[in-house]
Amino acid sequence: MRLLTLLLLTAFLSLAAASLRAQAPSCAPENADEVACIADKLCRCRFERGGSMSVVPAGWRWDCGALRPYCHRPPALPPRTRALGGVVIDTPWRLERPPRPPTPELPLPVVPLPGTR
DSSP states (O other), rough: OOOHHHHHHHHHHHHHHHHHHOOOOOOOOGTTTEEEETTTTEEEEEOOOOOOTTTTTTEEEEHHHTSSSSSSSOOOSSSSSEETEEEESSOOOOOOOOOOOOOOOOOOOOOHHHHHH
């Protein structure tokens, strides 16, 4: 029993180590603007300027910022007109206001001409 547990643990650790050894593709001028899936983010290879405030030298880096999309994440909402447990999602719900009634036209005031009463 211990031998089987030891073998399974060894196999698991070797698989985990193999996935950790996988390196991200290099980011260089030859592959500028290419994208790669790194840590479930769709990262883009680009040149980033350095600066004295950031203390990071200029160079080619993978942009995996917070605004980059995810690689393999399912969509947040199912496609339209798909049944979910007897409920059909057709369009997004929103409150519709009734149309405004037309404004009534007011009669023009009668202004007497000068010299007449």
